[in-house]
Amino acid sequence: MPNPFARFTARFTTPALPQVVPGDVALVTGATSGIGAATATALVDAGFRVIGTSRDPQSPGAVANTPDHVELVPLDLGDPASIDRLPGELADIGVDVTGQAGPPVSVLVNNAGESQNGPLEELPRDALERLFQVNVLGHVEVTQQVLPGMRAQGRGRVVFVGSMLGSFPLAHRGSYGASKAAVKAFGFSARRELRPFGIGVSVMEPGAIDTGISQRRTVYIDRSGPYADEFDTMLTHLNANESAGIHADRVTAEIMRAVTSRRPKPLYAAGSSAGVAFPAARLLPRDAMHGIIAGRHGI
Template sequence: MAQAAASKVVLVTGASSGIGAEVARQFVERGHTVYGTSRRPDAVTRPVPGVHYVRLDNADYQSAIECAAKVGVIDILINNAGESQAGALEDTPMEAIENLFATNVFGPVALTKAVLPGMRERRSGTVVMVGSMLSSFPVAFRSNYAATKSALKAFALATRREVAPYGIRMISVEPGTIATGIGDRRSIHIGDASPYRAEYETLAAATRKNEDAGIDAPTMAGVIVDAALLEHPKPFYAKGNQAGIVFALRRLAPRQLVLDLTARKHGLPRVRI
């Protein structure tokens, strides 16, 4: 499919590190005007050359309105910023779950709402929701995080038809395990005496191993950038964790088998119930 040749104005959330920083870098390298968000733009330790940093706090919906207004015309929005969380559901306070949804779901939705009027009036625009393959392949001790990413995917796929008559493209992208060091920034909720602690530690060790061997940020960022620049992008893209094979398996195999295999990938044995 052909890519749009003209220079675009791109807003990338969470552009201070990880996938977001690499997405911003690749857009700059392709000649586009790029704005990247951070909760503290002045404190970004390794700014990407050519990126204009603006303030955005995903959990502060007013900041989404202010961010969109400051940037002005936005041709492409990459909703990438978010928080990673793990732990036992029983040990996780409701406040932590609510905060996770505010950061991972409601914030991106608020920013999308802020940019849609301009895109609709210009009859052109692209919004990419960066989720996680844990949405399609949920695993124990990641329930809240997987739920937020599932919500993002549903927003993107449902809204795709809603905004399509106005020339706006909505895309959902699911990265697999990525070696970006996100595990060091993940919030953990597991009690010292939790009955779930032993299995959680098993999963945590397997997760660290999987992330160390995951795909690199430039590869994943390339998928996002390529999709965002297509004139007619697909609704959904996935990369990593042998995506082509595992999504085919998901369509053909019984759901319980897929859940069992996902658990095994994360170090957990099958439990028959």
């Protein structure tokens, strides 16, 4: 006879899931720099067969920065046609996303993404579409491609790399924060959908991290407009905070916990006083918390 108490408590606990094992295939998007490179290295060290992605695997930068023992395949998250070609690229190196003609992807770390800055009033539509294609739709589409194989083998782990800005919005960073909040919603929803198939889904939210992203972010600001002064103040503090931020290895350690745990948590975080920020957000009025975040950026 079913135990009604067990059914009740199951709704409030994280169930044990089948674990991924050394030798399984791990796919890391954006594996040639920052968090992606550090995570790919950690997965290799843990005994996984690691496949990384890069927009152009043959470029000198990609070749030079690809971690040892990581196989690289082309993937541009901004190009839906490139995403459609990913199963074929994987098949060429013996990985079958369906799990029927070769080993499937057992671990997916959705890491690749772009950063964007600008006040809401001045963000161009094409820039927003590009950001959400890369940071949200691309992650969803890659995940959709590898899930059949995970389900077929009855185990898997998916980690979406978001940002603490998905939980703590910052002025002039609304589009980037919104893309990361969207990723978190997809991840949290998919946890319940995929749990019956032995697949764990987690979201990793880094805070300020020193990966050199300040040199690669896109900026949309009218220098003669009403937001320019505050925007420049925010950006100066943001760059300084990131230059003094944690190393990518700290983020990777949390990602590896999500990958290797029998009971992966929904959310992992590191950097920007994450251990204080999340509890404080449950206690303080929302505007007060937003004010603290703004204050850390000089505005």
